[in-house]
Amino acid sequence: MTAETLVGVLVLLPFIVGGLSFLIRSEGLRKPFVIAFSLVMIIASLWLFLEVYNYGTLVSNPSPVWEYLIFAVDCLLIGYFLYVGITNKHYLIILLAAFQSVSFPLISLPFHKQVKPVLYIDLLSVIMCLVISLIGSLIVVFALDYMRNHEVHHRVNPSRQHIFFFFLISFLGAMNGLVFANSLFWLFLFWEITTLCCYHLIRHDLTEEALGASLRALWMNLAGAVALIIGIGLSLHNFDTVVIQELISSGVVGPALLLTLALFCFTGFTKAAQVPWQGWLLGAMVAPTPVSALLHSSTMVKAGVYLVLRLAPGFVETQLSAAIAIFGAFVFMVTSVLAIGQSNAKRVLAYSTIANLGLIICCAGINTGLAIAAAMVLIVFHAISKGLLFLVVGTIEQQVGSRDIEDMEGLITKLPVLSGIALVGMISMLFLPFGVVFGKWAGIQAASEPVTTWFFLIVAMLVMGSASTLVYYAKWMGRLISCAPDSSGSSEVKAPLAYGTLMALAVLAVGLSFLVVPLVVNVIDPAAVAVGYEEGFKVVGTALATPWGAFPVWPLFVAVVLALVIPALVVRLKPAEVSAVYMCGVNVDERHLVFRSAVDGHVQVETGGTYWTQWFDELSLNKWINAAGIVLLAVLFVGVVL
Amino acid sequence: MNGSDILMALAALALAPLIGGILRGLDRILTARMQGRIGPPLWQPFYDFIKLCAKSKKASHRGPVVWAWAYLVLTVTAWLLFVLRQDLLILLFILAFAGASLALGAFSVRSPYAHFGAYRELLQMLAYEPILLLAAVAIFLKTGSFMVGDVLGFEQPLLISLPLTLVAVLIALGIKMRKSPFDIAASEHAHQELVRGVYTEYSGPTLALIELTHWYELVLVLGIISLFWVIPLWVGIIIALSCYFLEILIDNITARLRWSWMLTVGWSLGVGLILLNIVIVEFFGLGLRL
Numbered sequence: 001m002t003a004e005t006l007v008g009v010l011v012l013l014p015f016i017v018g019g020l021s022f023l024i025r026s027e028g029l030r031k032p033f034v035i036a037f038s039l040v041m042i043i044a045s046l047w048l049f050l051e052v053y054n055y056g057t058l059v060s061n062p063s064p065v066w067e068y069l070i071f072a073v074d075c076l077l078i079g080y081f082l083y084v085g086i087t088n089k090h091y092l093i094i095l096l097a098a099f100q101s102v103s104f105p106l107i108s109l110p111f112h113k114q115v116k117p118v119l120y121i122d123l124l125s126v127i128m129c130l131v132i133s134l135i136g137s138l139i140v141v142f143a144l145d146y147m148r149n150h151e152v153h154h155r156v157n158p159s160r161q162h163i164f165f166f167f168l169i170s171f172l173g174a175m176n177g178l179v180f181a182n183s184l185f186w187l188f189l190f191w192e193i194t195t196l197c198c199y200h201l202i203r204h205d206l207t208e209e210a211l212g213a214s215l216r217a218l219w220m221n222l223a224g225a226v227a228l229i230i231g232i233g234l235s236l237h238n239f240d241t242v243v244i245q246e247l248i249s250s251g252v253v254g255p256a257l258l259l260t261l262a263l264f265c266f267t268g269f270t271k272a273a274q275v276p277w278q279g280w281l282l283g284a285m286v287a288p289t290p291v292s293a294l295l296h297s298s299t300m301v302k303a304g305v306y307l308v309l310r311l312a313p314g315f316v317e318t319q320l321s322a323a324i325a326i327f328g329a330f331v332f333m334v335t336s337v338l339a340i341g342q343s344n345a346k347r348v349l350a351y352s353t354i355a356n357l358g359l360i361i362c363c364a365g366i367n368t369g370l371a372i373a374a375a376m377v378l379i380v381f382h383a384i385s386k387g388l389l390f391l392v393v394g395t396i397e398q399q400v401g402s403r404d405i406e407d408m409e410g411l412i413t414k415l416p417v418l419s420g421i422a423l424v425g426m427i428s429m430l431f432l433p434f435g436v437v438f439g440k441w442a443g444i445q446a447a448s449e450p451v452t453t454w455f456f457l458i459v460a461m462l463v464m465g466s467a468s469t470l471v472y473y474a475k476w477m478g479r480l481i482s483c484a485p486d487s488s489g490s491s492e493v494k495a496p497l498a499y500g501t502l503m504a505l506a507v508l509a510v511g512l513s514f515l516v517v518p519l520v521v522n523v524i525d526p527a528a529v530a531v532g533y534e535e536g537f538k539v540v541g542t543a544l545a546t547p548w549g550a551f552p553v554w555p556l557f558v559a560v561v562l563a564l565v566i567p568a569l570v571v572r573l574k575p576a577e578v579s580a581v582y583m584c585g586v587n588v589d590e591r592h593l594v595f596r597s598a599v600d601g602h603v604q605v606e607t608g609g610t611y612w613t614q615w616f617d618e619l620s621l622n623k624w625i626n627a628a629g630i631v632l633l634a635v636l637f638v639g640v641v642l
Numbered sequence: 643m644n645g646s647d648i649l650m651a652l653a654a655l656a657l658a659p660l661i662g663g664i665l666r667g668l669d670r671i672l673t674a675r676m677q678g679r680i681g682p683p684l685w686q687p688f689y690d691f692i693k694l695c696a697k698s699k700k701a702s703h704r705g706p707v708v709w710a711w712a713y714l715v716l717t718v719t720a721w722l723l724f725v726l727r728q729d730l731l732i733l734l735f736i737l738a739f740a741g742a743s744l745a746l747g748a749f750s751v752r753s754p755y756a757h758f759g760a761y762r763e764l765l766q767m768l769a770y771e772p773i774l775l776l777a778a779v780a781i782f783l784k785t786g787s788f789m790v791g792d793v794l795g796f797e798q799p800l801l802i803s804l805p806l807t808l809v810a811v812l813i814a815l816g817i818k819m820r821k822s823p824f825d826i827a828a829s830e831h832a833h834q835e836l837v838r839g840v841y842t843e844y845s846g847p848t849l850a851l852i853e854l855t856h857w858y859e860l861v862l863v864l865g866i867i868s869l870f871w872v873i874p875l876w877v878g879i880i881i882a883l884s885c886y887f888l889e890i891l892i893d894n895i896t897a898r899l900r901w902s903w904m905l906t907v908g909w910s911l912g913v914g915l916i917l918l919n920i921v922i923v924e925f926f927g928l929g930l931r932l
Contacts, residue, residue, distance in 0.1 A: 478749030
């Protein structure tokens with residue numbers, strides 16, 4: 001099989017399989033079919049990775065016929081968005097889609113130059129492709145069990161799963177196309193397809209909330225696409241090209257180029273739900289859990305940060321770059337702070353996603369070899385851990401009936417396996433020997449280098465965001481592990497595919513963190529070098545070193561095993577050693593935590609979470625945060641002119 | 643890691659609790675004198691430790707015991723990273739893991755008092771984490787490295803160019819040492835309260851573990867402060883000990899304040915001082931590059 005066939009498989013197969021699973025209405029038939037598809041995707045992406053890894057960047061020029069097809073599909077999509085706007089009487093969508101329907105043919109019809117190469121697949125692209133195909137496929141497999149329960153819960157009859165799987169699976173193809181595309185027209189097509197899939201997946205349950213959230217996601221993403229079209233127009237007008245690689249390596253960095261790149265980055269920010277566009281991603285959690293998991297981990301939002309990262313070589317050492325770094329750090333800080341005040345688990349995760357994307361964008365803005373490598377590390381590890389956490393929360397929701405952190409009190413005794421996996425996921429997001437925090441460490445190391453005048457602000461925002469992250473994850477973990485003596489036995493229902501997927505992701509999160517040295521040395525560093533940076537990391541002894549720091553991976557793993565794993569396995573209490581919980585009164589019923597209080601009544605102890613909403617209240621903070629976000633975005637464009 | 647490193651690590655493992663315990667003994671004597679009492683003997687912390695170890699093990703759940711071990715091992719790891727001259731940021735992240743373990747230990751049993759303490763412990767971390775991490779960045783800007791080894795080899799005393807950073811670190815030190823006015827989660831001295839927040843559900847040998855960890859933690863934090871004057875090192879140690887004395891003094895003349903006040907001080911004054919210091923060093927060149 002040639003590399004080009006693999007590319008074809010990775011992009012087109014999901015659409016074909018999506019279409020077939022639309023036609024196959026029988027669950028029993030769909031299940032093996034989709035599992036087989038997932039295996040093919042995983043193998044194909046690994047294979048393509050090895051091809052590019054061994055033989056270097058792959059360029060490909062499909063037949064020019066495709067250009068016509070793409071134009072046609074684009075027009076259809078824009079027409080469909082217009083239709084959605086009109087039927088829902090959503091004037092913003094009508095306006096944005098109408099603008100696209102005029103401007104898109106206007107810029108693409110007169111363009112007849114041969115684009116070369118249409119597909120440009122370097123290491124960065126295949127890393128993205130691996131993340132999409134591997135984690136995305138696992139989420140699709142998870143969805144097989146989940147959606148059946150979901151429809152039982154919500155009494156959906158007749159089943160609408162075929163529509164769901166059509167969009168869910170096609171999403172993977174659109175994402176793969178997006179990261180392979182080198183022609184801005186191709187990129188635009190896949191960009192719009194992800195918007196379409198996202199819109200349909202969010203509105204899947206057809207509740208009022210879902211419909212509203214899906215329309216909001218649609219208009220925000222259409223606004224981003226408008227910026228993309230204007231950017232393509234500028235690029236054609238000023239440079240007569242739609243080739244990303246030509247654009248970012250033209251060598252002459254002037255205001256015209258920077259304005260184009262700033263518009264593209266703006267598009268990326270909308271897709272990555274950066275402030276003030278965070279609304280659509282927060283609303284998107286009304287969708288069934290596999291959708292949230294997919295949107296937050298391997299697809300959709302990652303398209304946004306991918307675009308910024310892809311363009312980063314084009315604006316090295318410019319004011320634009322500094323403005324992007326400040327913007328990203330700002331988003332990281334404020335969304336981490338906002339997450340402290342949230343008790344809805346999915347909302348906490350959503351803010352955490354936005355924060356981490358901000359961190360990745362900040363790294364792209366810092367724009368040194370180390371920073372770019374850190375951004376790639378974060379993309380990989382965040383996708384795994386966040387996909388895992390969303391799936392866990394969804395499974396908890398199906399078994400407990402709530403996604404509120406308050407209702408997860410003492411879950412470790414009721415659902416031990418699931419809570420254990422949740423703890424692994426959170427620890428992998430939060431503490432050191434694990435990949436996400438390694439990326440954060442590298443990001444702070446990169447931000448400390450005074451490459452821009454404003455580096456100290458960037459670092460300050462990063463460390464404040466980092467401290468906030470600790471608080472909101474730790475107090476959530478605290479609710480999970482809080483054990484009452486009266487805890488009844490486990491009542492866990494373990495659906496094999498769902499639990500298998502969760503286990504696989506947990507193993508991946510820990511295992512890949514353990515193998516971070518070979519990962520960084522063999523894959524991440526070369527990927528950064530391939531897009532034109534110097535190596536970020538080198539190996540000193542067994543540690544992964546930056547020019548001014550070192551991360552001793554394996555000693556830290558030994559320390560964590562000694563600190564947590566061994567005590568957790570060894571420490572047991574004999575019945576005689578168990579004492580009652582102190583309740584500041586005479587204990588009446590020790591198993592159920594009842595004590596005699598001052599006024600002689602019997603009081604049952606209750607514990608609850610604290611969210612300090614007088615400080616971290618979303619509603620009162622949002623207007624300031626959004627205003628600051630808009631100002632920073634404006635600075636982005638002003639910085640270009642200066 | 644060569645032979646001398648291993649020897650040094652072993653020596654550090656053994657010596658840190660000894661020094662930490664003596665410092666705590668000194669603290670208790672000084673505090674007593676300031677309050678017009680004679681106070682316990684210098685070795686009292688060790689007597690307490692032995693007595694706690696000899697008590698029978700009691701716990702309401704195994705969770706707190708597991709997390710207490712995590713707290714100890716991770717703090718010791720951070721201390722070893724320091725002794726082996728490793729990366730300051732890594733060390734601080736591990737220390738944060740350790741601190742979170744203490745809070746999680748309190749969370750892992752359904753006790754209202756422990757939970758109160760745990761939330762407050764997290765607020766304390768929210769207040770001091772940015773200060774410590776930013777201080778590491780300030781040190782990096784002067785020395786060009788995050789490695790403790792390189793900081794130790796830096797010839798110019800950091801205190802001359804980073805005085806404001808040291809002031810900020812003192813705020814963090816106060817919170818980390820659980821001293822007034824920042825003893826929000828539980829005070830270091832048991833004399834201020836009967837129910838001690840995060841420690842409510844700990845007793846006997848497990849409480850001894852936590853005391854031991856505090857000793858390591860104290861020595862580590864003072865070690866970080868001594869980085870501000872490393873050549874000759876005894877000056878740095880004297881500075882660290884003076885800071886310790888200053889904290890004891892402040893502890894005895896102030897009262898506990900609200901957590902919101904602590905957070906404001908940490909995020910505005912603490913972070914602000916370091917940022918001001920960085921700006922001065924970077925842009926006005928007042929850092930007296932010798």
